[in-house]
Amino acid sequence: MNSSRLKAVAVCREINLSKIASHFGIERKLSWEDTLALNEQRLSGILPQPADKSLFIFSFGSLVFVNFSESDIRDSIDYLAKVDRNIAGFAITKYTDDYQLTVGGDKLSVTYDELIAPTLEPYYLELIAVILAKSAALERIEDELSKLFDDVEVVINELEKGTMAISDERLAKLSGRILSYRYSSISYIMVLDKPDVVWRLQEAQELYLELEHVFELPDRYGKVTHKTETLLDITGVFADLYHAKRGTRLEWLVIILIAFEIVLGLVEKFWPL
Numbered sequence: 001m002n003s004s005r006l007k008a009v010a011v012c013r014e015i016n017l018s019k020i021a022s023h024f025g026i027e028r029k030l031s032w033e034d035t036l037a038l039n040e041q042r043l044s045g046i047l048p049q050p051a052d053k054s055l056f057i058f059s060f061g062s063l064v065f066v067n068f069s070e071s072d073i074r075d076s077i078d079y080l081a082k083v084d085r086n087i088a089g090f091a092i093t094k095y096t097d098d099y100q101l102t103v104g105g106d107k108l109s110v111t112y113d114e115l116i117a118p119t120l121e122p123y124y125l126e127l128i129a130v131i132l133a134k135s136a137a138l139e140r141i142e143d144e145l146s147k148l149f150d151d152v153e154v155v156i157n158e159l160e161k162g163t164m165a166i167s168d169e170r171l172a173k174l175s176g177r178i179l180s181y182r183y184s185s186i187s188y189i190m191v192l193d194k195p196d197v198v199w200r201l202q203e204a205q206e207l208y209l210e211l212e213h214v215f216e217l218p219d220r221y222g223k224v225t226h227k228t229e230t231l232l233d234i235t236g237v238f239a240d241l242y243h244a245k246r247g248t249r250l251e252w253l254v255i256i257l258i259a260f261e262i263v264l265g266l267v268e269k270f271w272p273l
Contacts, residue, residue, distance in 0.1 A: 003102040004052075004066055004125065008132035010095035010140040011077060012061040012086045020057060023083045033193065034059070035130070046079050047072050054125070061086075061140070062133035066125060095140040097132045097215075101125065110210045123197045123204050130195055131211045138220050145227050148177060152234055178231045 017030040024042045036057040043050040047068075055076065056064040063080070065073050081087040098113070101124055105116035115128060151174065198205045212218060 002104060002120075003100055005068075006064055006066050006099045006101065006125070006128055006132055007068065007073065008062055008064045008097045008129070008136040009073065009077070009093050010062050010133075010136040011081075011088050011093055014086055015057060015059055015061055016084045016086065017057060017059050020080065020083055030059075035126070035195075037126075043076075046076050056126070056129040056133065058130075058133045058137075060133070060137050062137045064129040064133050066129070095136050095143070097135045097139070099128055099132055101128060108207075110207070110214060112214055115207075115211075121203070123195075123201070124207075126195060126197065127204065127208050127211060131208070131215055131217065134217055135215045135220075138217070138224065141224055142220070145224065145231070148174075148231060149227075152231060156234075175232070175235045178228055178235065 017034060017036045021028065021030055021036055024038060026036070030036060038055040038057070040050040040053055043053055043055060047053060052067050053072070054066040055068075056066075057080075058064075063077070065076065068076065077087065077093065100114045101120075102114055102116045103118075103120045105118055107116075107118060109116040115124065117124065194205075194208060198208045
């Protein structure tokens, strides 16, 4: 049997595909929904032994390595980080997903860690790479959303104590982070979009849907969307409370000014200069 090992790594939020493509002599303009694939010929400047290896690069910050060793992955990430400064160095990459493609089985079989096929179809690697890339990117967003919930919990604890020490700037930053994660999950990761080959071949569509189910992409996307909506609702409550608090301060300020004018008037009436 012949097998290929695939490993996805989420290295950042966004990768400049056109910049990297130009570095490797690919002058075609790439849009954010495209995938940049580097074959062994283009990898020869990075790897000492590029044979049977390929690299898929996605605009939403994921890299998928095919048949790379750990040292190859480290060298490639460090190399690409010099080309595109958005890419984080290898030392801080922690969102990964692995899969294996094995050719030589009796029938097509999709499991949680391996795709076994009788023969190799040209779209197998692409479909697995797309699924792995989205899965790793979703893992990054899921982790960052958990951190956001922790930040929101701090404010909620303050409210339980009867205080609300949150400024307009802090509230705006919190809302901006939530909207950013929601936008990146919907637009950049393109969870709801499918590769072109899926629309052309029925077999590719069936395989893609099965891989989606295995990696639970629709469910995870739904949870991310629900969490962002919940966070936005909570920050909306924070905003209402903050504005109500500021409105109360202004009302008290007006009352104090009116009282001061009344006192000043009485002073002028009974103790004229």
